[in-house]
Structure formats: C-alpha cells, structure tokens
Amino acid sequence: MGQPTTEIRIAVLTVSDGVTAGTREDLSGALAVQMLAESLASADIASKVVPDDSAQIQAALVEWSGEGYALIVTSGGTGISPRDNTPQATLAVIDYLVPGMAELMRFESFKHTPMAALSRAIVGVRGRTLIVNLPGSPKGVRECLEALLPILPHAFEQLASGAGH
Numbered sequence: 221m222g223q224p225t226t227e228i229r230i231a232v233l234t235v236s237d238g239v240t241a242g243t244r245e246d247l248s249g250a251l252a253v254q255m256l257a258e259s260l261a262s263a264d265i266a267s268k269v270v271p272d273d274s275a276q277i278q279a280a281l282v283e284w285s286g287e288g289y290a291l292i293v294t295s296g297g298t299g300i301s302p303r304d305n306t307p308q309a310t311l312a313v314i315d316y317l318v319p320g321m322a323e324l325m326r327f328e329s330f331k332h333t334p335m336a337a338l339s340r341a342i343v344g345v346r347g348r349t350l351i352v353n354l355p356g357s358p359k360g361v362r363e364c365l366e367a368l369l370p371i372l373p374h375a376f377e378q379l380a381s382g383a384g385h
Contacts, residue, residue, distance in 0.1 A: 228291065228376060230256050231266040231284040233277070235297035235306050236356060240271040247358045248295040252365065256293065259369045272297050277309035285313075285349035290376050292349055293365075296356030298341040306353050307340040314344030314351060318375075321352065321368060328367035329360060348379045 234249035246269060253265050266284065270276040277294070284292050297306030321343035329336035341353035341364075352368065354361050 227264070228260050229264050229266075229287075229289045230260065230291045230293070231268070231280075231289045232256070233280050233284075233292060233294045234267070234269040235272055235277055235294055236269065237271045237303065239269050248354070248356050248361045251358045251361050252293050252295055252354060255362070255365045255369070256291075259365075260372065272303040272305050274305040274309040274312070277306055278313050281310065281313045281346065281351060285346040285351070289349055290379065291372065292351045293354055294352070295354045295361055298339050298353050298355055300338050300340065304340070307342050310342055310344060310351055310353055314342075314346045316345055318343040318345060318350070321371070321375075324367050324371075325354075325364040328363050329355075332359075332363060345379065348382075350375055350379060 232249050232252045234246050236244065236246070238244035239246045249267055249269065253267055257265055268280055270280055281292060294306050297304045322341055325341060326336050326339055329339065339355060341355065343352045354364050
C-alpha cells in the first residue's frame, strides 16, 4: 500500500449524533484510526467525536489544521439526509478541492454498491492539511481508505514541499 510514511500527524473526526449521544459505538472512526496507523506508520493519531453539527465540524477542522496535522479524516455525515452536514462544513473551511480523490473513493465504492451515488463526500486542502470525508459505515471507510492509502504519501510530500513535480 505505497511507501510507509513516518511521523505524519493525523486526526480522525467521527461525525455522528448517535455516537455523540452514546447510543452507537464508533466502529467507523476506530477502523479509520487502525487502518491509518498500520498503513502510514503514524505514532500520533488524534480522534474526536462530534454530532452532525456544521459549526462543531468546522471548529474541529480549523483547530486541527491550525495545529499542523497533515491529514484530517472525517467519518460520517456524507449522505443526503438533512442531518448530513460534513461536506458543507468541509467546504466552508477548505482552500481548494481535490476532486480526483473523492472521485476515486466513489469509483471504488461503486464496485460494491450503487448506493455510492448518494455520497457527497469531498476531499480538500486547508493550508497544508489534506481533509478527506469518508462514509460513516465501517465497510465504506475500508473501501475508501484502501483506494486512497497508496497515494497519500505523495499527497503529503506535495503539500509539505509546496511544489508539484
């Protein structure tokens, strides 16, 4: 899965009313932390849970990007329900989109379910932080991260250097 990267600061933000209320277990966020730790050899992965609330999502993204995290992964809130606020909150704080990465995630998910068409997940950059919206299901998290993991080290290099090829 690509070249291992060491000491990359990563944050995982689970967006879920149910997990916040204590009525559901955070299986998706836990899986994202596990997969990222194993694949990117990162010693420092922060995690947090917030409800499907745009202001709280934005606050976490702004805080972590301001602290120099290379990657922030959100899990949840990417569907079409009125409570799904993650894409709007992400759009409000990013400097620019990275549409190919979001397309890659949906392409991979389409191989497993036509419901991938309902995903509004986006990928973007704030400062030098890559922000990736993942679905809220463990299955969706696994499919999307498996698609992105091979290209993340190169994305980190480009963001850190400030230069392209």
